[in-house]
Structure formats: structure tokens, C-alpha cells
Amino acid sequence: MFNPNSPQARDIVDLFFWSMVIGGVIFVLVTGLILYSVWRFRGRPGDGEPHQNPGNRKLEIAWTIAPTVLLAIIFVVTLSAMRRIDPDPAGQQPDVIVTGYSWWWHVEYPNSGVVTANEIHIPVGQQVLFQLKAADVIHDFWVPELGPKKDMIPGHPGNTVWLAADEPGIYLGACAEYCGTQHAWMRIRVIAHPQEEFDEWLRQQASIPAAPMSEELVRGAQIFQESTCVNCHAIAGTNANAQAGPNLTHVGSRLTLGAGIIDNTPENLGQWILNPHAIKPGVQMPGYNYSPADLRALVAYLGSLQ
Amino acid sequence: MSNITLAPEASDSLPALSKPTGLLSWIASVDHKQIGIMYMITALIFLVIGGVEALLVRLQLIVPNAQVLSPQTYNQMFTMHGTTMIFLVLMPMLIGFGNYFVPLMIGAYDMAFPRMNALGLWLLVFGGLLMYYSFLIGQVPDGGWFMYAPLSEQPYTSHRGTDYWALSILVMGIGSTTGAINFIVTVLTMRAPGMTLRRMPLFVWTTFATAIIILFAIPILNAGLAMLEADRLLGARFFNRGGGSPVLYQHVFWAFGHPEVYILILPVFGIISEVIPVFSRKPIFGYEFVAGSSFIITFLSFGVWAHHMFASGLGIGFNAFTAFGTMLISVPTGIKVFSWIATMWGGKLRFTTAMLFAVGFLITFTIGGITGVTFAIVPTDWQTTDSYYVVAHIHYVFVGGTLFGIYAAFYYWFPKMTGRMLSEKWGKIHFWFNFVAFNLTFFIQHFLGLVGMPRRVYTYPDLPGWTTMNMISTVGAFLSGLAHLIFMFNVFYSLRRGERAGDNPWDAWTLEWATTSPPPPHNFDELPPVRSARPLWDLAHPEDPDWKRGH
Numbered sequence: 063m064f065n066p067n068s069p070q071a072r073d074i075v076d077l078f079f080w081s082m083v084i085g086g087v088i089f090v091l092v093t094g095l096i097l098y099s100v101w102r103f104r105g106r107p108g109d110g111e112p113h114q115n116p117g118n119r120k121l122e123i124a125w126t127i128a129p130t131v132l133l134a135i136i137f138v139v140t141l142s143a144m145r146r147i148d149p150d151p152a153g154q155q156p157d158v159i160v161t162g163y164s165w166w167w168h169v170e171y172p173n174s175g176v177v178t179a180n181e182i183h184i185p186v187g188q189q190v191l192f193q194l195k196a197a198d199v200i201h202d203f204w205v206p207e208l209g210p211k212k213d214m215i216p217g218h219p220g221n222t223v224w225l226a227a228d229e230p231g232i233y234l235g236a237c238a239e240y241c242g243t244q245h246a247w248m249r250i251r252v253i254a255h256p257q258e259e260f261d262e263w264l265r266q267q268a269s270i271p272a273a274p275m276s277e278e279l280v281r282g283a284q285i286f287q288e289s290t291c292v293n294c295h296a297i298a299g300t301n302a303n304a305q306a307g308p309n310l311t312h313v314g315s316r317l318t319l320g321a322g323i324i325d326n327t328p329e330n331l332g333q334w335i336l337n338p339h340a341i342k343p344g345v346q347m348p349g350y351n352y353s354p355a356d357l358r359a360l361v362a363y364l365g366s367l368q
Numbered sequence: 369m370s371n372i373t374l375a376p377e378a379s380d381s382l383p384a385l386s387k388p389t390g391l392l393s394w395i396a397s398v399d400h401k402q403i404g405i406m407y408m409i410t411a412l413i414f415l416v417i418g419g420v421e422a423l424l425v426r427l428q429l430i431v432p433n434a435q436v437l438s439p440q441t442y443n444q445m446f447t448m449h450g451t452t453m454i455f456l457v458l459m460p461m462l463i464g465f466g467n468y469f470v471p472l473m474i475g476a477y478d479m480a481f482p483r484m485n486a487l488g489l490w491l492l493v494f495g496g497l498l499m500y501y502s503f504l505i506g507q508v509p510d511g512g513w514f515m516y517a518p519l520s521e522q523p524y525t526s527h528r529g530t531d532y533w534a535l536s537i538l539v540m541g542i543g544s545t546t547g548a549i550n551f552i553v554t555v556l557t558m559r560a561p562g563m564t565l566r567r568m569p570l571f572v573w574t575t576f577a578t579a580i581i582i583l584f585a586i587p588i589l590n591a592g593l594a595m596l597e598a599d600r601l602l603g604a605r606f607f608n609r610g611g612g613s614p615v616l617y618q619h620v621f622w623a624f625g626h627p628e629v630y631i632l633i634l635p636v637f638g639i640i641s642e643v644i645p646v647f648s649r650k651p652i653f654g655y656e657f658v659a660g661s662s663f664i665i666t667f668l669s670f671g672v673w674a675h676h677m678f679a680s681g682l683g684i685g686f687n688a689f690t691a692f693g694t695m696l697i698s699v700p701t702g703i704k705v706f707s708w709i710a711t712m713w714g715g716k717l718r719f720t721t722a723m724l725f726a727v728g729f730l731i732t733f734t735i736g737g738i739t740g741v742t743f744a745i746v747p748t749d750w751q752t753t754d755s756y757y758v759v760a761h762i763h764y765v766f767v768g769g770t771l772f773g774i775y776a777a778f779y780y781w782f783p784k785m786t787g788r789m790l791s792e793k794w795g796k797i798h799f800w801f802n803f804v805a806f807n808l809t810f811f812i813q814h815f816l817g818l819v820g821m822p823r824r825v826y827t828y829p830d831l832p833g834w835t836t837m838n839m840i841s842t843v844g845a846f847l848s849g850l851a852h853l854i855f856m857f858n859v860f861y862s863l864r865r866g867e868r869a870g871d872n873p874w875d876a877w878t879l880e881w882a883t884t885s886p887p888p889p890h891n892f893d894e895l896p897p898v899r900s901a902r903p904l905w906d907l908a909h910p911e912d913p914d915w916k917r918g919h
């Protein structure tokens with residue numbers, strides 16, 4: 063939140079900054095008065111009783127009214143900021159639909175039909191409307207540098223949030239609503255590109271990966287299709303079209319695996335397939351027992367899905 | 369049917385119950401003072417348990433990707449830490465002080481319903497045992513102290529942890545509701561002659577207000593728990609898809625949950641309003657405003673629950689309403705802070721440990737109050753909610769606020785309860801240690817939240833600064849643990865070695881100091897006349913009594 067990279071994120075930081083200024087003044091005032099009285103009115107042995115002052119109605123009314131007025135002003139500022147930062151989408155179609163699963167993100171671009179997972183690409187300098195859904199329990203979509211967070215509530219597809227990035231780069235986020243065992247590793251990467259680069263990315267993701275050429279890749283594809291992987295995962299252009307796990311159509315182009323827990327390297331991918339629980343305990347994917355050669359083939363095949 | 373036993377002949381005298389002694393004299397007791405002490409002992413035991421859970425949580429977070437606890441165990445620990453501290457430590461501790469001191473402060477010989485009073489205590493104890501029984505069967509609650517549906521529902525939580533959690537809180541809730549009724553009736557009907565409502569000590573006022581909140585808030589929680597269990601065990605659909613709504617659960621939970629925050633802080637406002645005047649040697653500044661603001665808080669506390677749900681997407685109207693209520697409720701709280709400072713102003717301050725904790729409370733609680741207002745500014749809440757910023761905030765309120773207030777109460781009233789003073793020397797060590805360690809633990813967490821660390825995570829990526837900040841927080845937590853141990857040591861030490869207290873070691877002014885320490889079973893042999901809120905001041909200063917003053 064300290065490095066805001068969108069108008070709305072900056073807006074929030076400004077609000078926070080001013081609330082801290084006001085709060086800071088109040089804090090200094092209060093502690094100042096406390097410390098001053100502690101020093102000035104400390105009793106000494108042998109002192110008699112001080113003057114018994116039971117109160118002062120005018121003063122009491124003053125310190126009731128002054129904060130009320132101050133808060134009324136803050137309230138008005140809050141109201142207008144709410145409208146600015148979270149405007150009603152007014153029926154506009156979302157640019158991206160993100161669905162929270164335990165413990166990963168399903169990502170869809172309804173205009174182009176692209177489906178991916180965990181890593182979300184957006185063009186820079188544009189307000190992007192996200193629709194937020196949940197498949198199982200409540201999750202919460204939070205990318206602090208790009209804007210506010212919003213809950214994803216199963217059965218309530220209505221939540222939306224506007225995010226934007228001024229500069230290209232990778233912005234980290236996370237699920238902010240406790241959602242079970244691996245809530246900690248339900249992390250988000252938002253990758254902001256200049257428009258042309260983003261269009262290129264979208265075009266590439268919309269394409270169906272080329273059929274495997276080398277013998278090893280063919281073998282890897284065959285293992286995938288013959289294993290239970292297809293019950294949970296989808297790869298466009300093949301028979302695998304399940305949605306219980308992340309879409310793997312272009313998994314080779316992702317930076318991380320397991321919603322941010324490991325880098326996407328062949329070695330890590332192999333470890334993940336053999337025993338995802340050792341990496342992400344509780345994860346909703348079984349481990350597999352492949353011969354080293356089969357594993358190499360499967361990993362090579364998945365890695366080729368660029 | 370002729371051999372039905374008839375009642376014994378009246379010629380035989382009825383067997384007299386022998387007066388219980390030893391442990392039985394406690395277990396079978398209906399005396400408000402013994403019950404109050406048993407509440408406090410229960411709370412202290414659970415403070416140790418909840419504290420160990422907190423330390424395990426902090427140990428797991430000391431460096432990224434630590435493997436002290438498995439993810440599941442970590443989730444159990446933070447769930448049990450929150451649940452324990454709220455339901456089994458802070459609430460019973462405050463109810464315990466209320467039990468002991470409300471009758472004494474209003475000059476009564478007991479609570480209005482002594483047996484119901486004992487029932488409340490034992491429901492708490494058995495509720496706590498039921499909760500912790502879940503450890504023995506290895507199915508520990510792990511859905512967070514808020515137990516959001518549908519995560520807490522079948523099939524996402526199929527083990528019995530949630531059921532133990534819900535049923536034990538239900539049991540304790542029945543206990544605290546009976547306690548609330550008891551406080552209300554006691555305050556309304558058992559006051560000594562002359563003690564009009566406007567002469568009641570402020571601790572009595574705030575406990576009375578708290579009882580009203582409990583009476584309305586806890587049944588909401590219990591209804592929610594019953595619905596949750598109906599979903600889980602009977603296949604109902606209150607909170608899950610196919611008719612029910614997870615958002616409904618949030619409404620029900622926070623309609624209880626926010627008033628609960630005031631249940632945990634209002635009695636402390638009362639404690640501070642007793643301690644600061646006595647050690648400033650002045651009456652509270654603006655008695656009516658301090659008492660009255662408690663009732664404004666009571667009323668408003670039921671209108672702010674949805675500020676826990678600003679990220680749920682309730683729409684601008686609902687959010688604005690709640691934001692308004694939340695800002696408004698900080699006004700009566702501010703009134704109290706100003707009144708306490710004005711009470712110190714122009715006094716002759718005595719820095720006993722109780723007073724140190726009261727002043728420490730003023731400072732830390734003010735920080736908690738200021739960060740609290742940032743949650744009412746809805747857009748900043750959208751950034752900070754569910755992050756470590758909230759963890760910092762609630763601990764400033766519940767530890768820097770409630771627990772510091774409870775420590776002030778211990779140092780202030782321990783002499784009355786035991787006849788011996790708590791060691792001031794150890795007390796001061798305890799205070800400074802606790803104050804520094806507390807701020808070391810929690811201040812830095814504000815920043816952790818602001819840089820993006822969500823709460824309730826068993827680990828975190830090694831991002832710049834995160835490790836250092838977490839390490840500082842963990843070190844602070846262990847030092848805090850040590851500070852609490854110093855307190856426990858002080859209690860055991862002073863019970864044996866503490867200086868004799870006498871009836872009124874602080875020259876205080878309310879009725880509990882007009883009897884022996886500890887008081888006899890019937891509390892008072894004789895009551896002084898009550899003509900103001902400070903009867904013992906009037907007694908000692910016939911030339912300048914409070915009832916001749918007015919402002």
C-alpha cells in the first residue's frame with residue numbers, strides 16, 4: 063500500500079496519510095497533556111489533598127462537540143472517496159473474471175475467452191474491471207499497490223473491483239480472507255504490460271498450443287491424458303477440460319506454480335507432480351508415482367505449453 | 369402402592385448441613401466474592417494457555433517458511449488463541465471483578481440471585497473444558513474465532529472441531545446471559561440506602577451498561593451458533609448455498625461481535641474511572657458525562673457491526689450508515705479520555721502500579737482508538753482490513769486497553785480481596801516490562817499490514833522488510849510472556865509475603881473500602897451514610913463533603 067501504482071491506490075494512501083496527520087495531532091495532544099500532568103501534578107510525600115474539582119460543564123460540552131464536528135467532516139470526505147474509488151460498474155461487462163478456489167485463482171478474460179490461473183496480466187494505464195467470484199468458501203482478492211480489496215463470496219457473484227497499474231511491472235497480492243489450510247499460499251501476481259505487449263500476450267494465450275513434436279513431448283502428452291490429471295485440469299485442444307484445478311493450457315508461460323509457492327522450473331514442476339503435499343500441505347491435488355523417464359517427459363510436455 | 373415414603377415426621381429435627389470446608393467451600397459456594405475469585409482464577413489459567421498458543425503462533429512466524437507448526441496446527445492455534453482470550457480470559461476476568469466488586473460498591477450483601485451466579489461460573493468452566501476436550505480427541509477447531517461459513521460448514525470442515533467450538537460457546541453464552549440478568553437486577557434493587565443511581569461508582573455504571581449489552585448481544589451469537597450447528601448436523605441451509613447465505617452468517621456474527629468489543633472495554637473504562645481519581649486525589653471530572661457516555665456507547669454498539677464487512681460488498685448505503693455509526697461511537701470514548709486527563713489535571717498524582725497501568729492504558733488505548741477511526745474511513749479499511757494492521761489494532765485495544773485495565777484493577781483491588789498488598793517493587797518491574805514489550809510486539813505490525821501481509825497466514829514470502837518486522841514482533845511477544853510471568857510471580861509472592869493491607873490502603877472513597885480486607889461473608893457490619901458518589905470522602909472530610917459541591 064505504500065507504493066501505490068494507480069489513481070485509486072494513491073487516493074487511499076492520501077486518505078490514510080491525512081487520517082494519520084489528524085490522528086497524530088490528536089495523539090500528540092493527548093499524550094502531551096498526559097505527560098505534562100504526570101510531570102506537573104506529581105504528588106510529593108506530605109502533600110495535602112488538592113482542590114476537589116468535580117468538572118466543568120462547558121468544557122465537557124466542548125470536547126463532545128469538537129470531535130463530532132471533526133468526524134462529520136471526515137465522514138463527508140469518506141463518502142465522496144467511496145464513490146470515487148469504488149464506482150458502480152453500472153452494468154459494464156467485466157474485463158477479467160477471477161474465481162477463488164481453495165487455494166488458487168481461476169482467471170478468465172470474457173472478451174477473448176482466455177483462461178489462465180494465479181497470474182493475471184493487465185494493460186498499464188487502464189482501469190480494469192474485475193468481477194470476483196468464489197467456487198467454494200469465501201476468499202478475498204487483494205493487490206495492495208493497485209487498489210482496494212474485495213471479498214469473493216460463494217453464491218454472490220456481484221462483487222466487482224476496479225484496479226489499474228500506471229507502470230509495467232509485477233504486483234504482488236494475496237487472498238486476505240481466511241480460507242483454510244493454505245490461506246497463506248493463495249498469492250496473486252498481477253503483471254502489467256504496455257498495451258501492445260498485453261495484446262500480444264492475450265493473442266498468444268488465446269491460441270491453442272502446437273501439437274507436441276518430439277518423441278518425449280508426445281510421450282508426456284500421452285501420460286497426461288492417460289492419468290487422472292484430466293479429471294481436474296484442462297488443456298485447450300485436448301480432451302482435458304476439467305475445472306477443479308488450474309487451467310494448464312499455457313502453464314509453461316507462468317512464473318510460479320501453486321499460487322506463488324514455488325518458481326516454475328522443470329525441477330520444481332517434477333517435485334510438485336510427485337508430491338504436491340510436501341510443498342503445499344493440504345493441497346487438493348494427489349501425488350503421483352512416475353518413473354524418472356515418464357516424469358521427465360510429463361514435465362517437458364507441460365513446460366512446452368508456452 | 370402403599371409403601372411410598374412419606375416425609376419424615378416433624379418430631380425429628382431436620383439434619384443440619386455441616387458448613388463445607390476446604391475445596392468444597394469454594395465449589396459449593398454461592399458467595400459473590402468467592403465466585404468472583406473463581407472467575408479470575410479460571411481466567412488466569414486460560415491466560416496461560418492462550419498465551420502459550422500466541423507464542424507458538426509468533427514462533428512459527430519468526431522467519432519466513434519456518435516449520436515450527438504445520439499449517440493445520442498453526443490454524444488451530446490462532447483459532448484457539450482468539451477464542452480463548454475473548455471468551456475464557458477477558459470476559460470472565462471482567463465478570464469476575466464485577467462479581468466481586470459490584471455488590472461491595474453498592475453496599476449489598478451479595479448478588480440478587482446467588483445460585484444463578486454460581487450457575488454462570490460453572491457453565492463457563494464446563495464450557496471451557498468442553499472446548500479444550502477437542503484437543504484430547506484431536507479435532508481442534510481451526511476455522512478462526514469468527515468461524516465464518518461456509519468454511520466452517522460441511523464439507524469444508526468435516527471434523528468435529530467446529531462443533532466443539534460452537535457448543536462450548538453456546539454453553540458459556542447461557543452462563544454470561546444469566547450473569548447479565550443478575551447484574552442488572554442487583555444494581556437496580558440491591559443498592560444501599562442513599563445510593564441513588566447518580567451516586568453509583570462508575571465501575572458499577574459501566575458493568576451495568578455491559579450487562580445490558582451482554583443481554584442483547586450474546587443471544588444473537590447463540591442463535592447464530594444454533595443455526596450453524598443445524599446446518600452442520602441436521603443438513604439445514606442457513607449459511608450455505610442452496611437457499612442460505614454466507615453473508616447472513618457475517619451479519620449475525622458481527623451483530624454480536626462488535627458489541628462484544630464493548631463488553632470487553634466498558635468495564636475497563638469503569639476500572640480506569642475508579643483508579644485515576646483515587647491516585648489523583650480528586651473526584652472524576654464530569655461524572656455525568658462519563659456515566660452517560662457509557663450508555664451512548666451501549667446504544668451505538670449495536671449499529672456498527674457492518675464495519676467488519678466493508679469488503680463484503682454490501683453497497684454504498686449500508687457502508688455509509690455503518691461508517692457513520694463507527695465515527696459517532698468514538699465521540700463518547702473520546703469524552704472519557706478527556707475526562708480522565710482532566711481528572712489528573714490539578715491533582716496530586718501517586719504513581720502506584722495501578723496508576724501506572726491506568727496511565728499506560730490511556731496512551732496505548734488512544735493509539736488503538738485512532739487506528740480504529742481509520743477503519744471507519746471505508747476506503748482505507750478496504751486496504752487495511754484482514755491485514756496485520758487489524759491485528760495490531762485489536763491488540764492495542766484488547767491488550768493495551770483491556771488487559772492493562774485488568775492489571776490496574778488487580779493492583780488496586782488485590783489488597784481488598786486478599787488482605788495483602790501486591791508488591792509494588794515487582795509491580796513496577798512488571799509494568800515497565802509489559803509496556804515496552806507490548807509496544808515492541810504490536811506497533812510494528814501496523815506496518816506489516818500496510819506493506820501487504822494478510823492476517824491468519826501460517827507463513828509468508830521473504831519480501832523486503834517482512835522478516836525483520838516479524839522477528840521484532842516475535843521477540844516482543846516472548847518478552848511480553850515474561851512480563852505476564854512476573855505478574856503471576858508477584859501474585860504468588862504477595863499472597864504469602866505481601867504487606868498487610870488494612871481496610872483502606874489507598875485512602876479510596878467507595879464503599880468496598882468501608883469494610884475489612886477481605887470482607888466478611890455478609891460484606892458489611894455497618895454502612896456509612898451515602899450522600900454522594902464518594903461516601904468515604906464525605907466521612908473523612910466533614911468540612912468539605914461532596915454533597916455540598918455542585919457544578
Ligand SMILES: [Cu+2]
Pocket residue numbers: 162163165200201202237238239240241245248
Ligand atoms: Cu482464499
Ligand SMILES: [Cu+2]
Pocket residue numbers: 201202237238239240241242245246248
Ligand atoms: Cu484466504
